[in-house]
Amino acid sequence: MTRILAIDTATEACSAALWQxxxxxxxxxxxxxxxxxxxxxxxxxxxxxxxxxxNQLDGxxxxxxxxxxxxxxxxxxxxxxxxxxxxxxxxxVSNLQALAQxxxxxxxxxxxxxxxxxxxxxxxxxxxRLEQGLMVGTDEEQVLAPAQFLESSAxxxxxxxxxxxxxxxxxxxxxxxxxxxxxxxxxxARDLLPQALELWQAGLGVAAADARPVYLRDKVTWQKLPGR
Numbered sequence: 001m002t003r004i005l006a007i008d009t010a011t012e013a014c015s016a017a018l019w020q021x022x023x024x025x026x027x028x029x030x031x032x033x034x035x036x037x038x039x040x041x042x043x044x045x046x047x048x049x050x051x052x053x054x055n056q057l058d059g060x061x062x063x064x065x066x067x068x069x070x071x072x073x074x075x076x077x078x079x080x081x082x083x084x085x086x087x088x089x090x091x092x093v094s095n096l097q098a099l100a101q102x103x104x105x106x107x108x109x110x111x112x113x114x115x116x117x118x119x120x121x122x123x124x125x126x127x128x129r130l131e132q133g134l135m136v137g138t139d140e141e142q143v144l145a146p147a148q149f150l151e152s153s154a155x156x157x158x159x160x161x162x163x164x165x166x167x168x169x170x171x172x173x174x175x176x177x178x179x180x181x182x183x184x185x186x187x188x189a190r191d192l193l194p195q196a197l198e199l200w201q202a203g204l205g206v207a208a209a210d211a212r213p214v215y216l217r218d219k220v221t222w223q224k225l226p227g228r
Contacts (some may be wrong), residue, residue: 003052004059004196005082006189007043009035009074010067010095011116011165013186016042018050019193025049026190035074043082054086059205061196063187064092065214066124066143067116072213080208089205091196094214096164099184100128100135101191103163107181113159115166115173116187118143123166123173124216125149127159134194143216146170 006017014035017026027042047053062079065072083090099114110130118124126141142149146166153176162177163184174180184191199205 002197002200003050003057004061004091004193004200005043005046005054005057006061006093006192006196007039007075007079008063008095008098008187008189008192009039009078010063010065010071011186013188014038014042015187015189016046017188017190017193018046018052019197020050020052024190024193026188028188028190030186035071039074039078043078054082054088057086057088059091059196059200060088061091061093061189061192061199062211063095063098063189063192064212065095066118066141066216067095067187068119069215069217072215076211076213080211083208083211088208089200090208090211091192091199091205092211092214093192093195093199094126094137094141095187096124096126096141097128097135097137097195098187098189098191099164100126101194102184102188103161103181104130104135105191106183107161107163109161109163109181111160112181113162113177115162115164117165117169118217121145123149123170125166134198141214141216146173149173150176 015028103109128135163181
């Protein structure tokens with residue numbers, strides 16, 4: 001019996017999901033602000049619905065980034081707080097990978113270019129392919145300007161499917177994909193679970209104190225921008 005809770009607040013979406021013996025419960029809300037007020041009630045609702053306490057969980061998955069600096073910090077802080085109290089291992093999963101996993105779940109994509117609007121004129125981007133039901137990165141995740149990405153990938157074949165908010169903000173990115181998975185605009189906690197289960201089964205959970213975010217940007221101090 002495996003019970004894993006997943007949370008994510010790294011983008012405009014706030015979400016939580018509970019995996020219990022093959023059954024999935026989830027909560028999802030797009031809310032550019034207020035993630036701190038939303039995430040814990042979501043967790044409480046899921047645990048109540050699943051008739052579980054934190055102490056009965058096997059692990060806690062969190063979106064480790066990339067995403068909004070503030071959003072990633074909220075995710076990590078909440079995950080650490082919950083894990084400390086219940087002595088749970090933490091399972092960090094890439095938000096870009098979760099986005100690609102969502103594209104497979106919702107749109108059937110098996111080769112996916114995932115891209116998140118990173119603000120400040122940049123995107124977070126990574127390419128993935130499906131291997132035994134799990135999205136696996138085909139290159140390193142990057143943060144760069146859309147024009148730089150288009151130039152660096154100009155000689156590559158187009159990806160069958162694109163997913164993520166960057167394709168809305170920067171329409172020119174559509175030239176690199178055949179179509180877009182519109183059903184998944186942001187990463188969702190439920191799509192952290194396939195990778196989290198793999199990590200847990202391999203014994204790769206980490207102690208709360210050792211969990212780390214992945215920002216991709218060298219400078220993690222945001223300048224204040226509208227909507228952030």
